[in-house]
Structure formats: structure tokens, C-alpha cells
Amino acid sequence: MSTAHGARARARIEVTAAIKEEARRQLAEEGAAKLSLRAVARELGMASSALYRYFPSRDDLLTALIIDAYDSLGAAAEAAHDAAAGAGAVRRWTAVCEGVRGWALRHPHEYALIYGSPVPGYTAPRSTVPPASRVALVLIGILRDAHRGDGLVRPPLPDDLRPEAVRMAADFAPDLPPEVAVAMVAAWAQLFGLVGFELFGQFNRVVEDRETFFRHAVGQLAGTVGLPCPRQEGAGRAPAPQAAGTGGEGSSSGS
Numbered sequence: 001m002s003t004a005h006g007a008r009a010r011a012r013i014e015v016t017a018a019i020k021e022e023a024r025r026q027l028a029e030e031g032a033a034k035l036s037l038r039a040v041a042r043e044l045g046m047a048s049s050a051l052y053r054y055f056p057s058r059d060d061l062l063t064a065l066i067i068d069a070y071d072s073l074g075a076a077a078e079a080a081h082d083a084a085a086g087a088g089a090v091r092r093w094t095a096v097c098e099g100v101r102g103w104a105l106r107h108p109h110e111y112a113l114i115y116g117s118p119v120p121g122y123t124a125p126r127s128t129v130p131p132a133s134r135v136a137l138v139l140i141g142i143l144r145d146a147h148r149g150d151g152l153v154r155p156p157l158p159d160d161l162r163p164e165a166v167r168m169a170a171d172f173a174p175d176l177p178p179e180v181a182v183a184m185v186a187a188w189a190q191l192f193g194l195v196g197f198e199l200f201g202q203f204n205r206v207v208e209d210r211e212t213f214f215r216h217a218v219g220q221l222a223g224t225v226g227l228p229c230p231r232q233e234g235a236g237r238a239p240a241p242q243a244a245g246t247g248g249e250g251s252s253s254g255s
Contacts, residue, residue: 028109069110074134076103097218152226
């Protein structure tokens with residue numbers, strides 16, 4: 001790579017970062033619906049035509065910000081999981097959930113961008129799906145480890161939901177029982193509901209000790225997906241009769 005080419009590449013990276021930073025500032029002040037390329041260009045002292053060479057449309061800039069937010073959140077969840085390596089499944093689950101909450105409290109406007117109200121006229125492209133999946137994949141990994149170890153206690157599943165559960169499992173967790181796949185989707189939604197309620201003020205005058213409340217709530221969610229309670233982890237317990245993967249009645253071997 002020539003020196004001139006390398007300098008241009010570095011300059012493009014720097015200008016792109018400056019555009020995103022100004023856009024994030026405007027998101028915090030005005031909200032995503034009012035994001036304007038012209039306003040961003042004006043604040044940076046750029047001609048609009050110059051900014052369009054970096055982001056051809058508002059939607060392109062929004063997509064870049066959304067991907068960055070999902071990746072930042074995913075990295076926080078993964079780091080929280082790594083920090084709890086060696087702990088039991090419920091403790092790792094709780095650590096990841098607390099990592100999600102901590103990131104949201106530090107980045108409220110970015111959280112609102114990805115989990116708040118939809119932006120009118122904007123449809124997220126498929127390129128946002130892999131970064132949006134990072135938190136769920138960490139949680140699924142914890143379930144997968146537990147399933148291969150002591151086993152998961154299968155949550156109840158109505159007969160009329162089983163076809164949808166089978167489809168869900170085939171789509172994103174083929175090595176987990178369908179019952180667990182359904183419970184995982186519900187727990188994932190409830191996790192972000194808990195964070196959103198705190199962040200957007202729905203817990204005002206309702207929950208005061210929010211950290212303790214959150215830790216308890218996500219611990220309860222761990223039980224709904226079939227993880228053992230913490231006092232059972234590492235205690236040499238015999239798997240419950242309906243634990244998934246144990247080979248007994250209700251195990252994955254007959255699914």
C-alpha cells in the first residue's frame with residue numbers, strides 16, 4: 001500500500017468516526033427520527049455532497065449506528081460472560097444479563113436506537129441481524145453447555161405450540177430441546193423488557209433497589225429456561241427425571 005493510499009484510508013476512517021460521533025450526539029438531543037445528514041454535515045463544517053460520499057443516505061448512517069450499537073452491546077455481554085468463566089450456568093447467565101443492563105445504563109440513547117420505538121420510514125437491512133444476535137448467542141451458549149452437562153429441566157410446552165417450538169429450535173438452536181428454545185425466546189424478550197422499563201422510566205416509584213431487583217428477576221428467568229438453581233450447581237445432584245439429555249423419560253433422545 002502506498003503512503004498516499006494509506007493516508008487516505010486513515011483519513012476516511014477518521015472522518016467516518018467523526019460523522020458517527022456527531023450523529024450519536026444528535027440522536028441524544030433530537031432522537032433518531034430527526035437525524036439529518038445535512039445537520040450532521042453542517043455541525044462538522046462539511047458540504048452535504050462530501051458527507052454523501054461516506055453515507056449515501058440517512059438510512060445508511062442509521063444502519064451503521066445500529067450495527068455499532070449492537071456490536072458494542074454484544075461485546076459487553078461476551079466480556080461479562082468471559083469474566084464469569086468457570087462459574088455455574090446460572091451465575092454466568094446472570095453475569096451476562098447484568099452486562100447488558102450495565103451497557104444500557106451507560107449508553108441509553110444507543111439502547112433506545114436499537115430497542116426503542118421504530119424509526120419512521122426506516123427498515124433495518126439483514127446486515128443488522130448478526131450483530132443483533134450476539135447477546136442471544138451468548139445466552140444460548142450457556143444453555144448448550146448446561147444441556148451437555150447436568151442437563152436442562154424441560155419447561156412445560158403446550159401441544160399447540162410444539163410445531164412452532166420445533167421450528168424455532170431448528171432455526172437457531174438445533175441442539176437444544178424445542179421446549180428450551182421457546183423459553184429462551186421468551187426470556188430474551190423479558191430481559192430487554194426489564195432493561196427498557198428501567199431505562200425509560202416505567203419503574204419510577206415502583207422499584208427502588210433496581211440492581212437487586214434486576215438480579216433476582218434474571219435469576220428467575222434462568223429457571224424458566226431450565227437452568228438449575230445456583231445451590232444445585234456443582235453439588236453432584238442427580239438430574240431430575242425430566243432433565244433434557246439424561247436419556248430418561250422426556251430426554252432429547254426421544255425427540
